Amino acid sequence: MPFADELLGPDAVSGLARCLTLGGHRATATKKTSAVFDGMALKARSDLVRDALIADLPDAFDEFVAAVNTLIAQPECTGWMIWPITEAVAVRSTEAGTAKAFDTGLVLLRKLTPRLTAEFALRTMLVADVDRTLATALRWTTSKDEHVRRLASEGTRQYLPWARRVPALMQRPEATAPIIDALYRDPSDYVRRSVANHLNDLSRQHAAIVVDTAARWLAAPDANTPRLVRHGLRTLIKRGDPDALALLGFAAPAAITVTDVDIDPRVRIGDKLTLTAVVRNSGDEPVNVVIDYSVGFRKTNGTIVHKVFKLAAKSLAPREQIAISKSHSFAPITTRRYHPGGHELALQVNGRRMALAKFDLHL
Template sequence: MPTAEEMLSTSSVAALGSILHEVDPALRLTALRAAPAALPGTTFSERGRLVRDALLADLPPGFEPVDELFRAALTREDFTGWMIWPVTEAVAVRATEAVAGEAVTAGATAGSASATTAGSPSASAHPADFERGLELLALLTPRLTAEFALRTFLSADLDRTLAIVTTWTDHPDEHVRRLATEGTRPRLPWAKQVRDILARPAVTRPILDALRRDDSSYVRRSVANHLNDVSRADPALAVQVAAAWLDDPAPTTPQLVRHALRTLIKAGDPDALALLGYAPPAGLTVDGPALSTDGVTVGESLEFSFDARNHGADEVRLAIDYVVHHVKANGTLAPKVFKLTTRTLAPGESIRLAKRHSFKPISTRRYYPGEHALELQINGRPFGRATFTLSTEGSR
């Protein structure tokens, strides 16, 4: 993964200042020019906020100055890359000030207090800024992405935002169409959560339905990732949506659905597995897993094998995974599912499969010594279990 400096670098922030000054020489940009000196040692998110706030401090109040400046900057080819991130965030803040102002006023009215408080939105905020701000995000997103800034609009007024975003599903630019599905994902990585979407996972379905057949694999992959997010909150809804798509498929639909239901498949969800043709395997017998050793050290690998045979009268489709039950710091076991393969067995057919699982140290998992277990999972059902001891260096 790139570092914070490799993404939003001091040089890119300095370049942003130069571009904006050339677009509008009257701008002093004092805060933005000082920003690069404050970046070393900060995280990527901290950098984004720092540059966003510098832009907001330097620009006159209201949305119109922001709108005019960044639209003019879009005529420059070098107005692109990671410098766009804080630009879109600044757009979102200014464009949603009117909505924030409505909330402040409503709260003050309910409490019989003045609506004018320290830190209140700009008095120049206008309701139309909201729509103009979303329009500007659509213009900016091909230069990097505006998916994170879109979350500010969604949090400010979900239904109002979705009404506009849904119109982007037939936009000629694939980046804008992807913004419609990626920016509204329930669990977009790196992004703040939108509580209303998490509470109403079906609310974005019209966007997914409109884009599932998109000509762009870039857009379709976002649709699949979006539905996978939905599956974490509402598995039944995700399976229902996927089933409707498979009833009226495009040539790309089966692959999209498999990717969209991947979390449910690994979790052994019976409805998701059945939808993809992996029904409970009646007549299947499994011998194993047989382990190559009953003890392994971190840094080494564990080999295992097993035999499966179809004793039924019909062929069976098998989604074969295995589960490693890792010992946690408190001594309990935590399962982790790993994909193995898919196979189809004719009546009477048998297969023998083998796999080597590595216990090489990785940054995302800490290994603890103790008795672990390895279990087969076929079409979401457990088949066989064997235990082994994992040792760390010096714990033998």
């Protein structure tokens, strides 16, 4: 993924300032922002440009709206410069304090979202008036524009990455059901991926709601529904949730055995660990299996915390066995710190841990 300065950097700010000038507006404060970008995270940069943009645009709300429309009218007003524009719209339309201004802000976000996305700014609207925003988002599900339909799902997710949390959505997990119900058979894969991620977000705390939703969708599917549901249930599958596994046809098979488990006993940080094993159906009936593996990472306090990784999904005939082979990299990454010492690795079949092996990670 690009660094922050490649997303919202001096070039994006220069482009935004040019669009402001072409629209007949000041760009004094906006131009100055890129000079202080060094060391700032992407969200902080967006907030800085947002505030500068508000300072450069008219104070009167109607004039502010007219100014934003002049920006939208310019084809070159696109890309990462859109994020601070959407944030400025959300701030101004919620601070105006009227229903008309609020609805106008939502209209502007709908217009802006095809240029990048307005999902982050929509959070401000949700915090200010969740019911009014959700009602509008539900209407967006019938838009001809896939970007607008995706905004309805993506902007209302519980755990949208990079975005602020919306307490009302956390307290009312069923509130977005009409939105994703309207979109799970959307013709756009772009929209359906958002719906699957929306469902997966809900599964963190509300497994029963998610399984019930997925079952309802599978009862009235289109050709893409099974794949969407599998993606939406991925966290529950990794957790070994029995209802989610059963819904996808992965019951707890008594006749499955895991043998010949072999892993490297010592792995250096920066190298790869190699796993091999044999999974066998020793029963008289075919079974569907989803095979995952989990790595028990050692924490600073010496405790072991497992993280599950996907491996394979198979249908095994009676007496059939398959050989499993997997390499897991311990190359340094920004999202995980490795601690030398004892670690674990386990194979998991249909949510049930079937084998556990130990290894040492060292410098």
